[in-house]
Structures are given as structure tokens and as C-alpha cells.
Amino acid sequence: METNQYCPEGNREQIQTRLLILGGGPAGFSAAIYAARAELTPILLTGTALGGQAATTDMIENYPGFPEGINGLELGTLFQQQAERFGAQVVYDSITSVDFSEIPFRLCTYDKEYLAESVVISTGARPNHLNVPGETELTGKGVSYCGTCDGWFFRGKHVVVVGGGDSALEEALFLTRYASKVTVVHRRDSLRAGKLLQKRAFGNPKIEFIWNTVLTEIVGAGEVKQVALKNLETCDERLFDTDGVFIFIGHTPNVGIFGGQLALDENGYIQIDRYMRTSIPGVFAGGEVADHRYRQVITSSGMGAAAAIEAIKFLEEKETEKGETEP
Ligand SMILES: Cc1cc2nc3c(=O)[nH]c(=O)nc-3n(C[C@H](O)[C@H](O)[C@H](O)COP(=O)(O)OP(=O)(O)OC[C@H]3O[C@@H](n4cnc5c(N)ncnc54)[C@H](O)[C@@H]3O)c2cc1C
Known part of the structure; x- marks a missing residue:
């Protein structure tokens, strides 16, 4: 204590x-x-x-x-x-x-x-931050920590969700009401979230997963355009197009x-x-x-x-x- x-x-x-x-x-x-x-x-x-x-x-x-x-x-x-x-x-x-x-x-x-x-x-x-380049500058301009607050702004768009716990999956599922596609990026090869949530997320056709991967930069001027992703197993790095980034890491x-x-x-x-x-x-x-x-x-x-x-x-x-x- x-x-x-x-x-x-x-x-x-x-x-x-x-x-x-x-x-x-x-x-x-x-x-x-x-x-x-x-x-x-x-x-x-x-x-x-x-x-x-x-x-x-x-x-x-x-x-x-x-x-x-x-x-x-x-x-x-x-x-x-x-x-x-x-x-x-x-x-x-x-x-x-x-x-x-x-x-x-x-x-x-x-x-x-x-x-x-x-x-x-x-x-x-x-909200815990990723502390990657672009995160602070683009907060409120495509970077968000609250699906309930900002999901509506992403109707018909593609968003990335970062995290693998209950709140990340709950928010990813919530975001499918608005977004055309939700890509969950998770640093491990399995999720910490509860089994029921996992089942619902895996069964949702709008949600896809990118495993063993971290987000190293958020790219865009005035609005989010891309995220830089790094695979932790292969160390491969690539840019990935997206309209928004929702960060749910606690x-x-x-x-x-x-x-x-x-x-x-x-x-x-x-x-x-x-x-x-x-x-x-x-x-x-x-x-x-x-x-x-x-x-x-x-x-x-x-x-x-x-x-x-x-x-x-x-x-x-x-x-x-x-x-x-x-x-
Ligand atoms: C980017 C972002 C967007 C959001 N959008 C929405 C939205 O659209 N709709 C919605 O409903 N919610 C939204 N939220 C959530 C909402 O902002 C919070 O739920 C709400 O502000 C919480 O209010 P609070 O007063 O409990 O705490 P906070 O808003 O966190 O305020 C805490 C206060 O305590 C003060 N404080 C901290 N430590 C001390 C100290 N030692 N001494 C004195 N004072 C201290 C801080 O300076 C601050 O003034 C958003 C949150 C974020 C981060």
C-alpha cells in the first residue's frame, strides 16, 4: 500500500x-x-x-x-x-x-x-496512451479513446482498434454499428477479453484481427490517414490505411x-x-x-x-x- x-x-x-x-x-x-x-x-x-x-x-x-x-x-x-x-x-x-x-x-x-x-x-x-508519434497531434482528429463518444463520426469508415481486453472488444463491437470495417490490432496472438466477447467479435463479419503487432506511429496531417504497424515476430513494418484509431489499453x-x-x-x-x-x-x-x-x-x-x-x-x-x- x-x-x-x-x-x-x-x-x-x-x-x-x-x-x-x-x-x-x-x-x-x-x-x-x-x-x-x-x-x-x-x-x-x-x-x-x-x-x-x-x-x-x-x-x-x-x-x-x-x-x-x-x-x-x-x-x-x-x-x-x-x-x-x-x-x-x-x-x-x-x-x-x-x-x-x-x-x-x-x-x-x-x-x-x-x-x-x-x-x-x-x-x-x-485513458492510457500508446505514446507513439502522431497520437497527441491527431487526438480528436481521428484518434479517440471513447467509442461511445466518437463512433458516430466514423459512419461508413474504416477504423483501427488497439487493445485485446474486454473494453477493446466491447468498443470494437460497438463501433461496427457505424464503421464499415473494424481492424483490431493486438500485440499478442490471443485476446485477454472474456470468451463470450471473443466469440461475438470473431463471429462479426465487420471485424478483422491483426495479431502479434504493435502500432508505432499514427500518420496524417489534420486527420488520420494511416498507421505504422510492426509485427513483433517477424519485425516487418508496414503502413496501413485507416480513417480512425481507437485506443483501448486501459x-x-x-x-x-x-x-x-x-x-x-x-x-x-x-x-x-x-x-x-x-x-x-x-x-x-x-x-x-x-x-x-x-x-x-x-x-x-x-x-x-x-x-x-x-x-x-x-x-x-x-x-x-x-x-x-x-x-
Ligand atoms: C478525448 C476524449 C473525448 C471524450 N468525448 C466524450 C463525449 O463526446 N461525450 C461524453 O459523454 N464523454 C466524453 N469523454 C469522457 C468524459 O470526458 C469523461 O467521462 C468526463 O470528463 C469525466 O469527468 P470527471 O469530472 O469525472 O473527470 P475528468 O474530466 O477526468 O476531470 C478530472 C478533474 O480533476 C482534476 N484533478 C486531477 N488531479 C487533481 C488534483 N490532485 N487536485 C485537484 N484537481 C485534480 C483535473 O485537473 C480535472 O479538472 C471523452 C473523453 C476523452 C478523453
Whole structure:
């Protein structure tokens, strides 16, 4: 288990708050809107990615209320404006370590210490990258990490899927709804995915497999045109035409700063119950940091809102208890 060295050095300005929200993505801002409307004046720390992962995509077409779709960064800005309108304080800073051993919880940034009666964690997750040339430049221009989000843009086109686990096959099968052909490129000669998924994928006439092969480059100017493939057995290299590349080689939840103080689920995500409660009373989590399954703006927002509602209840109950015990 990781150990968490809390606030290693230096004097820090102390800031007290009833609710601290970690993360400036859909979950964090949704939590902030609910908590601010309950007049808790929450403080939300955005981390380095204002708007979260959603802000990295050009067009979000499956978030209700925007029939023409909306740019991800623009959606994040609207979330922020809505939270600030009700009094949430948005701070561009990152938490580096936490101490959840007692209330108030103590959370450190580089030069500040927050003392919080309750916390909503919505630090999200990040899709694992291949780290090959062309990947970053062409993300959103043919390179994607989400079939549900971007499959629709590939109607009648040919796409490459990278990966061999459950999510790679689930997404490959999903993409056959839109794409004319889906080529799964896998580094081994067999799949890790479950047998039923494998059966469905092998039986789907739109899916073909390229085995023992890795993708070494994504080629294109402004849009994906080709991928460079290398056969690991023969070391042969070749260029392969495609309109898109979907990379499903896992996600990593942003949980490192909690240093083993919270229970995690079997996939390494924060373990929560149906009320968004973590293993520590008063600490709630919502969005992708606690959701390995749905990973969407709407589901993350919903979880963030639910986490805030539970935090509000937690604080109210604490107030009531205090009132009953005080003379
Ligand atoms: C390229 C791409 C395209 C996508 N397209 C769509 C789409 O079309 N439709 C859809 O529904 N979904 C889409 N998704 C998925 C969607 O973006 C995510 O499900 C959603 O953003 C998750 O929200 P979240 O708030 O839980 O976490 P995130 O969006 O991951 O936000 C996490 C936040 O936590 C902050 N943070 C991290 N560490 C710290 C720290 N130590 N201290 C303080 N803050 C911290 C980050 O800076 C960030 O602001 C896409 C994802 C990607 C990557």
C-alpha cells in the first residue's frame, strides 16, 4: 500500500471550508453547483486540466441540452460559470497530499493547506496512451479513446482498434454499428477479453484481427490517414490505411494523492457505495475516479451532483448532532 507523506515541508496559509471539491471536470463542477446552491460556498480546486477530459474534445454530441453538440472546452466554461453564479469559489491549484485521519480533513497544495469538514473527490481518470508519434497531434482528429463518444463520426469508415481486453472488444463491437470495417490490432496472438466477447467479435463479419503487432506511429496531417504497424515476430513494418484509431489499453484513475488512505475497488478506482460514500465518513467521490464502467460526461456529472447532495446531508446531520449535544 502507498504511504502518504502529508505536506512534507514549509509553512502554508490555512484555509477553512465546509466542503472542498477536488477536480474541475464535469463531476467537480456539478458537485459545486449543487453545494453552492445549498449555500455551502464550496471551494473547488481545478487541478491542471480545467474542464477535465471533456475539455480536450472538439465536439460533445451526447450531452443533453445541446442538440447541435458543443465544444468540450465551451461546456467546461459553462459549467464553471454556473457554479460561480451560485457562489462556488474556483481555484486553479492542485492537491498534492491529504490527511483524512480526522475532521477537519487536511489537504495540501504547494503553498496552502485546506481544512475541510467534508470533501468531494472528482479527480477523474486518464485513458492510457500508446505514446507513439502522431497520437497527441491527431487526438480528436481521428484518434479517440471513447467509442461511445466518437463512433458516430466514423459512419461508413474504416477504423483501427488497439487493445485485446474486454473494453477493446466491447468498443470494437460497438463501433461496427457505424464503421464499415473494424481492424483490431493486438500485440499478442490471443485476446485477454472474456470468451463470450471473443466469440461475438470473431463471429462479426465487420471485424478483422491483426495479431502479434504493435502500432508505432499514427500518420496524417489534420486527420488520420494511416498507421505504422510492426509485427513483433517477424519485425516487418508496414503502413496501413485507416480513417480512425481507437485506443483501448486501459484507464488510470487519479488516486495517487490519496496515498492508500481510501479503499479502492478491484480495478484501482475509489470504492464508493450507492450514496457516493468512500471508506471515510465525510469523504465522497463521484465521476470517473470512482467509475470504471460508464465514463461519460453525463454519468460523471450525475455522480458529482449525487456526491454533493450526500455531502450536504452529512454536514447537516453533523450540525444537528452538535446542536443536540451542546447545552
Ligand atoms: C478525448 C476524449 C473525448 C471524450 N468525448 C466524450 C463525449 O463526446 N461525450 C461524453 O459523454 N464523454 C466524453 N469523454 C469522457 C468524459 O470526458 C469523461 O467521462 C468526463 O470528463 C469525466 O469527468 P470527471 O469530472 O469525472 O473527470 P475528468 O474530466 O477526468 O476531470 C478530472 C478533474 O480533476 C482534476 N484533478 C486531477 N488531479 C487533481 C488534483 N490532485 N487536485 C485537484 N484537481 C485534480 C483535473 O485537473 C480535472 O479538472 C471523452 C473523453 C476523452 C478523453
